[in-house]
Amino acid sequence: MAEQDSADTGTAVEKHEVPTAAPGTAVVSSDRVENPGFEPHRPRVSDLSPEKEKQNERRVAGLFFASMIGAVGSIVAYIALPFEPGDPASVQLSNMLIGLGIALSMLGIGFGAIHWAKSLMANEHAVEYRHPVRGTEETRARAVEIFQLGNKESGFTRRKLIRNSLIGALAIFPLPAVVLFRGLAPDEDPVELFKHTMWDTGVRLTRDPDGTPIKASDVTIGSAFHVIPEGLGESEHKLEEKAKAAVLLMRLKPEDLTVSAGREDWNYQGIVAYSKICTHVGCPVALYEQQTHHLLCPCHQSQFDIKREAEVIFGPAKRPLPQLPITIDSEGYLVARSDFEEPVGPSFWERSL
Amino acid sequence: MTVQTESPATTSEAQAPGTGMRFTNWAANYIDERTSISGAVKEFGRKVFPDHWSFELGQVALYSFVTILISGTFLTFFFQASMAEVHYDGSYVPLKGLEMSAAMASTLDISFDIRGGLLMRQIHHWAALLFVAAIGLHMLRVFFTGAFRKPREINWVIGFVLFILAMGEGFTGYSLPDDLLSGNGLRIIDGLLKGIPIVGTWISYLLFGGEFPGFDIVGRLYVLHILILPAILVAALGVHLILVVVNKHTQFARPGSTNENVVGEPIMPVYAAKGAGFFFIIFGVIALTASLVTINPIWNYGPYDPSPVSAGTQPDWYIGFADGALRLVPPGWEFVIFGFTLSLNILAPVLVLGLFIVVVMLYPFFEAWVTGDKREHHITQRPRNAPTRTAIGAAGVTFYAVMWAAASSDLIATHFKLSIESVTYALQALLFVGPIVAYIVTKRICLGLQKKDREIALHGYESGRIVRLPGGEYVEVHEQLSDYERWKLVSYDDYQPLMLRPNKRGKITVSERARAAVSRWFFEDRIAPVSKSEIEASKHH
Numbered sequence: 003m004a005e006q007d008s009a010d011t012g013t014a015v016e017k018h019e020v021p022t023a024a025p026g027t028a029v030v031s032s033d034r035v036e037n038p039g040f041e042p043h044r045p046r047v048s049d050l051s052p053e054k055e056k057q058n059e060r061r062v063a064g065l066f067f068a069s070m071i072g073a074v075g076s077i078v079a080y081i082a083l084p085f086e087p088g089d090p091a092s093v094q095l096s097n098m099l100i101g102l103g104i105a106l107s108m109l110g111i112g113f114g115a116i117h118w119a120k121s122l123m124a125n126e127h128a129v130e131y132r133h134p135v136r137g138t139e140e141t142r143a144r145a146v147e148i149f150q151l152g153n154k155e156s157g158f159t160r161r162k163l164i165r166n167s168l169i170g171a172l173a174i175f176p177l178p179a180v181v182l183f184r185g186l187a188p189d190e191d192p193v194e195l196f197k198h199t200m201w202d203t204g205v206r207l208t209r210d211p212d213g214t215p216i217k218a219s220d221v222t223i224g225s226a227f228h229v230i231p232e233g234l235g236e237s238e239h240k241l242e243e244k245a246k247a248a249v250l251l252m253r254l255k256p257e258d259l260t261v262s263a264g265r266e267d268w269n270y271q272g273i274v275a276y277s278k279i280c281t282h283v284g285c286p287v288a289l290y291e292q293q294t295h296h297l298l299c300p301c302h303q304s305q306f307d308i309k310r311e312a313e314v315i316f317g318p319a320k321r322p323l324p325q326l327p328i329t330i331d332s333e334g335y336l337v338a339r340s341d342f343e344e345p346v347g348p349s350f351w352e353r354s355l
Numbered sequence: 356m357t358v359q360t361e362s363p364a365t366t367s368e369a370q371a372p373g374t375g376m377r378f379t380n381w382a383a384n385y386i387d388e389r390t391s392i393s394g395a396v397k398e399f400g401r402k403v404f405p406d407h408w409s410f411e412l413g414q415v416a417l418y419s420f421v422t423i424l425i426s427g428t429f430l431t432f433f434f435q436a437s438m439a440e441v442h443y444d445g446s447y448v449p450l451k452g453l454e455m456s457a458a459m460a461s462t463l464d465i466s467f468d469i470r471g472g473l474l475m476r477q478i479h480h481w482a483a484l485l486f487v488a489a490i491g492l493h494m495l496r497v498f499f500t501g502a503f504r505k506p507r508e509i510n511w512v513i514g515f516v517l518f519i520l521a522m523g524e525g526f527t528g529y530s531l532p533d534d535l536l537s538g539n540g541l542r543i544i545d546g547l548l549k550g551i552p553i554v555g556t557w558i559s560y561l562l563f564g565g566e567f568p569g570f571d572i573v574g575r576l577y578v579l580h581i582l583i584l585p586a587i588l589v590a591a592l593g594v595h596l597i598l599v600v601v602n603k604h605t606q607f608a609r610p611g612s613t614n615e616n617v618v619g620e621p622i623m624p625v626y627a628a629k630g631a632g633f634f635f636i637i638f639g640v641i642a643l644t645a646s647l648v649t650i651n652p653i654w655n656y657g658p659y660d661p662s663p664v665s666a667g668t669q670p671d672w673y674i675g676f677a678d679g680a681l682r683l684v685p686p687g688w689e690f691v692i693f694g695f696t697l698s699l700n701i702l703a704p705v706l707v708l709g710l711f712i713v714v715v716m717l718y719p720f721f722e723a724w725v726t727g728d729k730r731e732h733h734i735t736q737r738p739r740n741a742p743t744r745t746a747i748g749a750a751g752v753t754f755y756a757v758m759w760a761a762a763s764s765d766l767i768a769t770h771f772k773l774s775i776e777s778v779t780y781a782l783q784a785l786l787f788v789g790p791i792v793a794y795i796v797t798k799r800i801c802l803g804l805q806k807k808d809r810e811i812a813l814h815g816y817e818s819g820r821i822v823r824l825p826g827g828e829y830v831e832v833h834e835q836l837s838d839y840e841r842w843k844l845v846s847y848d849d850y851q852p853l854m855l856r857p858n859k860r861g862k863i864t865v866s867e868r869a870r871a872a873v874s875r876w877f878f879e880d881r882i883a884p885v886s887k888s889e890i891e892a893s894k895h896h
Contacts, residue, residue, distance in 0.1 A: 023728075023729035023730045023731070024727065024728070024729045024730075025728055025729075025730055026726040026727025026728035026729065026850070027725075027726050027727055027728070027850045027851055027852065027853050027874060027878065028726065028728050028730075028848055028849065028850050029849040029850065029851055029883070031849075031886060033886040033887050033888050034846075034884070034886065034887065035841070035842070035845040035846065035884070035885065035886065035887050035890065036887065037610065037611065037612075037613060037842065037846070038610045038611075038838035038839050038841075038842055039610060039611050040610060040611035040618075041610050041611070041839045080470055080471065084470070085446065085467070085468070085470065087446055088446065088448055090447070090467070093446075093466075093467055093473065096470055096471075097470075097471060097472075097473045097474040097477075097646065098474075098646045098647065099646075100470070100471045100474055100646075101471075101474045101477075101478075101642050101643070101645055101646025101647075102643070102646045102647075104474075104639075104642045104646075105639045105640075105642035105643035105646060106639075107639075108635045108636070108638045108639030108642055109635065109636060109639035109640070109643070111632065111635040112632045112633065112634070112635030112636030112637075112638075112639055113632070113636065114632070115628045115629070115631055115632030115635065116628070116629055116632035116633065116636070118628055118632075119624070119625045119628035119629045119632065120629075123624055123625045123628065124625070125620075125625070127611070127618050127619070128401065128403045128618070128619060128620060128621040129403065129611075129616050129617070129618050130401075130402065130403040130603070130616065130617040131615060131616050131617075132603055132614070132615050132616060132617060132731075132733060134731060135506040135601065135602060135731065183561065184561075186561040186562070186564055186571075187560045187561045187563070187564050187565050188564075188565050190565075192556050192557065192559075192560035192566075193556060195560075195565075195566055196556070196566070210662050211660075211662075228662055228663075230662070239566070241568050241659070241660070241661060242565070242566040242567065242568065242569060244660070244661045244662060245542075245566070245567050245568060245661035246566070248661060248662040278662060279661075280546075282546065282681075282700065282701075283542070283543045283545075283546025283547060283550070283681065283701065284542045284543070284545060284546040284567075285539060285542060285543065285546075285664055286539075286661065286662055286663065286664045288662075288663060288664045288666075289666060298775075300664055300665070300666040300667065300668060300765065301539065301543060301664070301668065301678075302678075302681050302682045303682060303764065303765060303775050303779065304686075314686055314687075315686075316686060316775075316776055316779075317682075317686060317779075318681060318682065318683075318684035318685070318686065318688070318700045319686070319700070320686065320687055320688065320689035320698075320700060321689065347546070348545070348546035348549050348550065348698075348701075349549065349550060349689055349696045349698045349701075350549040350550070350555055350556045350559075350696065350698075351549075351551075351552055351553055351554075351555055351556055351695055351696055352556055352695070352696075353696040354691045354694050354695070354696050355694050355695070
């Protein structure tokens with residue numbers, strides 16, 4: 003592009019004689035039916051009958067008056083209908099009447115103006131001519147000349163060192179702005195944060211939301227508990243911790259459970275705890291089918307089979323819900339044996355590292 | 356007029372106008388002498404706009420956007436974009452004393468403690484739904500009538516950007532109240548972001564200012580929602596409208612309308628009256644809807660909590676296709692490669708959607724390449740007269756519609772008492788089969804309609820008058836069309852498949868071969884418009 007020649011002849015003026023553009027594969031036939039020209043103008047009723055004209059005039063004005071009534075009505079409704087404390091119906095009524103007034107005031111103007119335009123304003127065709135969107139040859143030639151002058155007077159293409167160093171500077175100068183955005187989040191490593199939850203050895207399983215601990219004997223077969231770790235309420239990052247630590251607790255007959263090697267002591271007499279956060283995109287897997295022991299995510303319908311360690315049996319999720327190893331403490335309350343052994347929730351790039 | 360004369364006072368005296376007129380003259384002169392505005396009035400005051408119902412769709416989008424700006428500005432005076440925890444102490448009794456974010460509490464205050472506040476929230480939300488819907492219909496109109504052809508390809512792309520921005524505005528706004536429903540929406544966004552290879556973890560971490568949900572996201576989305584996105588949107592909208600003025604509006608092939616003229620109504624007064632009136636109607640209809648129909652009752656959902664979720668949750672309609680795409684992924688599409696987790700169950704739908712969007716955006720350039728037509732086109736086509744394009748469009752609409760329906764797969768299953776699995780399998784199949792069927796059926800319908808048009812143009816329409824001939828034969832009298840009526844049926848662009856020819860160097864390039872193949876696919880089935888001599892011949896029958 004540095005060639006002096008190519009800089010001189012911009013492509014813009016290469017084709018001096020382009021007034022008619024190429025039709026491509028369009029069939030340009032001389033046997034086309036000719037445009038018959040405008041249809042004769044058909045007068046409207048209000049053009050012919052002064053009576054109808056008057057009637058339309060009254061209608062338009064009537065609509066504008068209706069608009070005024072609507073606007074005033076809206077203000078009246080605002081003043082006359084205060085909210086009664088503790089009565090949602092009064093809120094509803096006030097909003098509705100204010101809104102209906104506003105709607106009437108708008109629709110009155112709208113329909114009035116359009117009725118005016120359609121029935122009373124002149125409706126002869128107006129015609130305007132189009133010109134090709136491209137500038138005239140003269141304008142384009144001058145535009146090219148201006149760029150060439152700019153180039154010549156600045157030496158933009160001639161002084162390559164200046165040009166290239168400028169391009170380099172322009173490419174690099176926005177980078178500090180990008181770096182500044184690191185401050186959007188705290189200095190910690192997200193991967194480490196995503197991999198750990200509040201659960202730890204001996205942390206009691208408690209009911210969501212009141213935080214009362216759960217005895218193994220409370221968990222009957224077929225029941226399901228929404229569980230949070232003990233002490234969540236006092237946590238500084240309550241929602242963040244809950245978004246990772248929410249757990250579902252269910253009891254099945256021990257013989258119904260398929261338990262893989264190494265997980266034999268993760269359940270307590272058929273009581274199992276699984277992360278409630280879907281391994282697809284993180285919705286709470288909140289629907290438990292008691293009969294089949296399936297968990298269903300209401301967002302994208304992934305289904306997990308609790309009998310087989312929350313394996314995916316349908317839907318877009320790939321991984322089973324992580325299991326929380328549990329046991330009981332000396333007082334008979336359910337506690338975690340440890341944190342989850344894998345990150346909970348949706349997958350992320352560094353998850354398995 | 357007096358505006359251009361040296362001394363308006365003398366002219367006014369000569370015409371002896373009333374006080375009002377004198378003031379108007381004085382004011383017009385005052386402003387013009389300081390702004391030269393008469394030039395703009397001269398240039399644009401009688402600018403002509405063609406009239407057709409389908410040309411109003413873009414206006415619906417524009418006017419609902421104005422409605423959004425007005426109602427949204429009102430809401431900003433009351434809404435607090437903060438996730439600081441507060442105890443709700445407003446008038447809505449069932450939530451009293453509950454812990455929630457200031458965003459949620461202020462949204463409840465707007466709804467229950469500020470008169471007309473709920474109305475404004477509902478106007479804002481309904482207008483947003485209408486905005487995206489109108490943009491979608493406007494795009495379909497432009498697509499199916501070929502109004503994206505030269506010189507309007509760039510404006511198609513800008514319009515496309517507007518569509519994406521509108522969805523972005525919708526989603527950011529939807530997330531602001533920090534209620535249970537929108538929080539779960541954000542949770543899905545968090546999951547999507549984390550599924551992006553290499554950078555996903557960090558994008559989510561930076562966006563949320565730490566771990567999900569954090570304390571920052573509502574404030575950040577608020578800045579996007581009321582500052583950054585609207586600023587870009589208004590700028591792009593400005594360019595969009597300027598280009599409409601520069602290119603002048605397209606028109607249908609009515610008698611007298613040609614590729615070189617614009618036939619319609621002048622801005623002053625008819626088009627201005629209709630346009631302004633239409634704005635009031637759009638605002639009025641939105642206000643009417645908002646007064647009568649509740650939308651997004653966040654007080655029923657409660658504040659965001661990562662644990663609960665309600666069944667049958669739905670995003671706003673325009674995000675449905677993305678949610679549906681996520682649902683249609685078959686199980687097991689996630690792999691660990693060299694220790695890195697590749698979430699194809701997230702990536703694949705995102706890529707398919709992205710590709711779909713890019714294909715739609717680039718379609719005008721594709722068609723221009725196929726036809727090689729470098730002329731300007733200002734006459735909009737009837738969809739039937741571009742059968743292959745119309746069929747492609749129908750296939751695209753079907754593809755979108757299946758994904759959109761998939762966002763309600765659970766509701767379809769419960770309402771029709773089907774299993775969720777069978778509904779999902781059916782939609783998965785339909786995603787591939789549906790567009791093909793739609794393509795074939797639409798193309799056949801278009802060709803059939805073209806044949807019918809030909810028939811009517813040549814032999815007239817059936818008059819319904821049965822005549823018995825002297826020989827006892829019954830015939831139906833066909834009534835010929837007038838030249839005006841016929842014009843609509845016979846005036847359309849006609850293309851034939853590209854003939855492969857060697858270029859100057861005697862070579863047939865690969866791209867030319869490809870173009871010929873695509874061109875054949877486009878224009879092989881071709882119903883030529885009725886010609887002058889055919890009409891002459893038919894008259895002599």
